[in-house]
Amino acid sequence: MFRIEVDRARFREIVRGRIRQDLRKYLSNSELIARQGEHAVSVPIPQIELPRFRFGENQKAGVGQGPGEKGEALGEKDGEGGGEGAAGDAEGAHILEVEVELEELAEMLGKELQLPNIQPRGKREISTDGGRYNGVRRSGPDSLRHMRRTFKAALLRTISAGEWDPANPKVVPDREDQRYRARKSAPVPDSSAVIFHMMDVSGSMGREQKEIVRIEAFWIDTWLRSQYRNIEVVYIVHDAVAKVVDQNAFFHLRESGGTKISSAYELALKLIQEKYRTEDWNIYPFHYSDGDNWSARDTERCVALLKDELLPRCNQFCYGQVKSAYGSGQFKKDLDDALGGDERLVTSSVSDRGDIAAAIRSFLGKGR
Amino acid sequence: MQFARRRSSSLTPELALWAERIEKVARGYGLDFYEIVFELLDAKDVNGIAAYGGFPVRYPSWRFGMEFERLEKGYEYGLSKIYELVINNDPVVAYLVKSNSLLEQKLVMAHVCGHADFFAHNCWFQATDRHMLDTMGQHSTTVRRLVDRHGLERVETFMDAALSLETLLDPYLPLRGHLAKTKPTSLGAPPTYDILGFLCERAPVEDWQREILRIVRAEAYYFQPQRMTKIMNEGWASFWHSRILTGGVLDASEIVDFADCHSGATARAPGRVNPYKLGIELFRYAEELGHDVFALRRRHNDASLIDELVDETFVEREMLFLYGKNARTARTEVTDRDWRKVKDRLLGELAWGGLPQIELVAVDAHGKGELSLLHHHDGRDLQLAHARETLLRLSAVWKGPVELVTREESEGRLLVCDGKEVEVSEIAAPSTEAPTEQSGEH
Known part of the structure; x- marks a missing residue:
C-alpha cells in the first residue's frame, strides 16, 4: 500500500499547512485542548472538499423508511442523508480529525510566534543511571560475557604471539582475553522541568477568565514539552488558602472568598524545596489572576517571596493577569513597580482571547 | 496487487473451494458473469483500495489520501468496516477482508456474484470500459509523467479544478452511444450536459491539461452508472446472496448467523433509505407481481425501476414516508405518507443520478x-x-x-x-x- 501512503502523506501536508495558517485561531480557542492525547492532539478540520455543484440547505427533506405518525420527529438523526438520492453528496458535512504530534504543534507554535529555543541554564548535567549495557570491561559475570570481543582479543593475541596456524585455525581464549559487557552511565543533559500553574479561583475569576488561563496553559505546556524531555506539571489553586489539585479541578474548580496570593507562592516554594531541587529541575512557575489581592501587605509579602526565594530558584517566573469585570489589575502594577528590572520575572495582561498569543510570546519569547 | 489479473487469486484453499461452489450455484440460478478474481487482503489494504474507488492503482491525489485517512479512522474506532469491494472489470475483481468469518466470506462471495451479473447485464453498464483496471493504471502512469514534467503543484491544481467539474456530464450519453452502436462522443457544441466533454474539445488549455481533462472525464463516465443504479445493484446482489446461501450453500448451523449478518446489512435505518433494503424489497415485490426480474435488472436504473414498481402497497409495506423540517418546532418530522408524493420525491432525487x-x-x-x-x-x-x-x-x-x-x-x-x-x-x-x-x- 505504498501509493496510498504517499497520497496520505500529501493530504497530511496540506492539512498541516491549513493548521499553520489557522494557528492564530487555535491559539485563541479551546478546541484543541479537549483533544489532547499523550503525544498527539487530534485536530478537527472541516473536510477539505472540492467545490462542486451540489444541493444546498433547503434539503432538510427527503424520503425515509420506518414507523411513525405524521408529525412525529425523526429523532437525533436530523435529516441525515437526505434520502438515498442525496447520499452521494452528503460528504460536505464530515469533520475529519487529523492527529498532529504535540512536538509538531510546538514547532508550528514556535514558528508562528518566533519563539527561541530555551538555552540551557548553566552547564548543569545530571547523570542518569540509564541501564544500557554498551560498555566493555575485562571482568564480570559469565552471563555478561561478550563472545565476539573475547574471541577477537584471543585472535589478536594468538596472531601476535605467532601461534596462528591457518591450516589449523584454533583460537583458545585465555583468562586475559575475556571481555564482559558493562553498564555505561552516560551523563544526560539537563532534561527535567517542572511547571507550576497557579491560579486564583476566588469569586471574581469567571468562566471566561479560566478558559483563557486554560488555553494559555495548554500552549505553554506544549512548548515546554518540546524543550525538555521530562516535564512535570503541578496545578495549584488558591483563594485565601492554596492547595494542589489535579488538572481537571484546576480548570473547573470555582471557589469563592478572598484572595491571598502569597498562599500560592508559599506552597510552590515549599514544593520546590521538598521535591524539585534546583540542581535537578528547571522550574517554571506561572501565576494567573485578575490582579486583585487581599491587602497591600500580602502583596508586599509576595514581592519579598519572589525576590528572595522564588526568582533565584526559577528559570523564569510568569505572571499573567486576566482582566475580569471585578478585578482591579493592581497586582501586575505592584509587581512591575517592585521587580520591574528583574529579567527573571515576566508579566503580561490579557483582556480577551485575542491577547493570548501575545501573552504566550512574552512568556516564552526570552528563551530562558 | 496491480497484477491481479495475472495472479490467479490469493484465496486460501478452503475459500477457493467455496468460491467455486458459490459461483456454480449462482450460475445454476441463471446469473451470468465474467470470471471473478477474489483477492484476500487485510483490512488496511482493503481500506487503501477502497480509498482509490476499488482500484489498486490510481493517479496521485491527496483526495485519495483523505479518504484513506477517513476509512482508517472509522475502522480504528470500530465505526465502520468494509465488507465487500467489487469492481466492474473483466475479470471482475473482488476483495475479501481477511479478518472476516467464513460465513461472512461466503455471504460476500455470493453478493459479489450478484454484482458481477449486474455489471455484465444491466444496460447502463454496457458502454463502460471493461478493462478499467488497466485503464486506471495507464491514467496513473500518465499523470505521474505529467507531474515529473510540469511539477506536482501545477498538475495538482489543475487536477483539482478538473475534479470539481467531474459531475458535469450527461448520464444518458454513453447509453445513447451504445444503442446507436457508436462510440459515445460529445458533439462539442451546446446545448449539452456533457460539459466535461465540451471542455475536452474546446477549452483553450495546454495539451497536458487536456490530457487531465480526458482522464477525469473517462473515469467520471466509468463511475456514473454505479451512481444511477446504486439501489438496484445492491438490491440485486442482496436478493441473490440471500437465495444462493439459503439454497444449499450454508448448513443448518450457519443459518442463524447468516440471518443476523444479512439483516444487519439490510436493516431499515430510521429516517433514511437503505439502498440494500429498498433494492432487495423492490426485486422481491417484482417477483411476487410476476415480473421477470432478469429483464428488470437489464432494462432499468434506480429511477425507472421505482417508476415501474412502486405503488401504494409497496410504500405501505415498506413504511416509506416523506420527512421535512417543521419551521415552527425546528424538528425534522414525518410530513407525509401519501404514496404518490413519496414516489415523486424518490424519482426526483434519483433522476439525474442524485446530482443537480x-x-x-x-x-x-x-x-x-x-x-x-x-x-x-x-x-x-x-x-x-x-x-x-x-x-x-x-x-x-x-x-x-x-x-x-x-x-x-x-x-x-x-x-x-x-x-x-x-x-x-x-x-x-x-x-x-x-x-x-x-x-x-x-
Whole structure:
C-alpha cells in the first residue's frame, strides 16, 4: 500500500499547512485542548472538499423508511442523508480529525510566534543511571560475557604471539582475553522541568477568565514539552488558602472568598524545596489572576517571596493577569513597580482571547 | 496487487473451494458473469483500495489520501468496516477482508456474484470500459509523467479544478452511444450536459491539461452508472446472496448467523433509505407481481425501476414516508405518507443520478466568449458557496467568463464569474419546468 501512503502523506501536508495558517485561531480557542492525547492532539478540520455543484440547505427533506405518525420527529438523526438520492453528496458535512504530534504543534507554535529555543541554564548535567549495557570491561559475570570481543582479543593475541596456524585455525581464549559487557552511565543533559500553574479561583475569576488561563496553559505546556524531555506539571489553586489539585479541578474548580496570593507562592516554594531541587529541575512557575489581592501587605509579602526565594530558584517566573469585570489589575502594577528590572520575572495582561498569543510570546519569547 | 489479473487469486484453499461452489450455484440460478478474481487482503489494504474507488492503482491525489485517512479512522474506532469491494472489470475483481468469518466470506462471495451479473447485464453498464483496471493504471502512469514534467503543484491544481467539474456530464450519453452502436462522443457544441466533454474539445488549455481533462472525464463516465443504479445493484446482489446461501450453500448451523449478518446489512435505518433494503424489497415485490426480474435488472436504473414498481402497497409495506423540517418546532418530522408524493420525491432525487442537472446552453451569447450554464431547478436549491467556487474553477479551465442561471426557492439568480470573482444578481425566475425527461428504460 505504498501509493496510498504517499497520497496520505500529501493530504497530511496540506492539512498541516491549513493548521499553520489557522494557528492564530487555535491559539485563541479551546478546541484543541479537549483533544489532547499523550503525544498527539487530534485536530478537527472541516473536510477539505472540492467545490462542486451540489444541493444546498433547503434539503432538510427527503424520503425515509420506518414507523411513525405524521408529525412525529425523526429523532437525533436530523435529516441525515437526505434520502438515498442525496447520499452521494452528503460528504460536505464530515469533520475529519487529523492527529498532529504535540512536538509538531510546538514547532508550528514556535514558528508562528518566533519563539527561541530555551538555552540551557548553566552547564548543569545530571547523570542518569540509564541501564544500557554498551560498555566493555575485562571482568564480570559469565552471563555478561561478550563472545565476539573475547574471541577477537584471543585472535589478536594468538596472531601476535605467532601461534596462528591457518591450516589449523584454533583460537583458545585465555583468562586475559575475556571481555564482559558493562553498564555505561552516560551523563544526560539537563532534561527535567517542572511547571507550576497557579491560579486564583476566588469569586471574581469567571468562566471566561479560566478558559483563557486554560488555553494559555495548554500552549505553554506544549512548548515546554518540546524543550525538555521530562516535564512535570503541578496545578495549584488558591483563594485565601492554596492547595494542589489535579488538572481537571484546576480548570473547573470555582471557589469563592478572598484572595491571598502569597498562599500560592508559599506552597510552590515549599514544593520546590521538598521535591524539585534546583540542581535537578528547571522550574517554571506561572501565576494567573485578575490582579486583585487581599491587602497591600500580602502583596508586599509576595514581592519579598519572589525576590528572595522564588526568582533565584526559577528559570523564569510568569505572571499573567486576566482582566475580569471585578478585578482591579493592581497586582501586575505592584509587581512591575517592585521587580520591574528583574529579567527573571515576566508579566503580561490579557483582556480577551485575542491577547493570548501575545501573552504566550512574552512568556516564552526570552528563551530562558 | 496491480497484477491481479495475472495472479490467479490469493484465496486460501478452503475459500477457493467455496468460491467455486458459490459461483456454480449462482450460475445454476441463471446469473451470468465474467470470471471473478477474489483477492484476500487485510483490512488496511482493503481500506487503501477502497480509498482509490476499488482500484489498486490510481493517479496521485491527496483526495485519495483523505479518504484513506477517513476509512482508517472509522475502522480504528470500530465505526465502520468494509465488507465487500467489487469492481466492474473483466475479470471482475473482488476483495475479501481477511479478518472476516467464513460465513461472512461466503455471504460476500455470493453478493459479489450478484454484482458481477449486474455489471455484465444491466444496460447502463454496457458502454463502460471493461478493462478499467488497466485503464486506471495507464491514467496513473500518465499523470505521474505529467507531474515529473510540469511539477506536482501545477498538475495538482489543475487536477483539482478538473475534479470539481467531474459531475458535469450527461448520464444518458454513453447509453445513447451504445444503442446507436457508436462510440459515445460529445458533439462539442451546446446545448449539452456533457460539459466535461465540451471542455475536452474546446477549452483553450495546454495539451497536458487536456490530457487531465480526458482522464477525469473517462473515469467520471466509468463511475456514473454505479451512481444511477446504486439501489438496484445492491438490491440485486442482496436478493441473490440471500437465495444462493439459503439454497444449499450454508448448513443448518450457519443459518442463524447468516440471518443476523444479512439483516444487519439490510436493516431499515430510521429516517433514511437503505439502498440494500429498498433494492432487495423492490426485486422481491417484482417477483411476487410476476415480473421477470432478469429483464428488470437489464432494462432499468434506480429511477425507472421505482417508476415501474412502486405503488401504494409497496410504500405501505415498506413504511416509506416523506420527512421535512417543521419551521415552527425546528424538528425534522414525518410530513407525509401519501404514496404518490413519496414516489415523486424518490424519482426526483434519483433522476439525474442524485446530482443537480446543469446544462451548457450557449457559448458566447453576449460576445465575450462566455459559457452560459442553466441549472434545471427541481425544488432543490444549489449550495451557492460551492457553486461560486465551482464557477471560478470552470472559468479557470475555460479561460474566460462563465455564468450560471439558477433559483433560490422561487427567485431567479444569475451568477457571473469573470475569472476572479463571482457576482450574484437577482433575475426573473427561469422556467420551472425541468427539460423533457429522458426515459431511463430501454
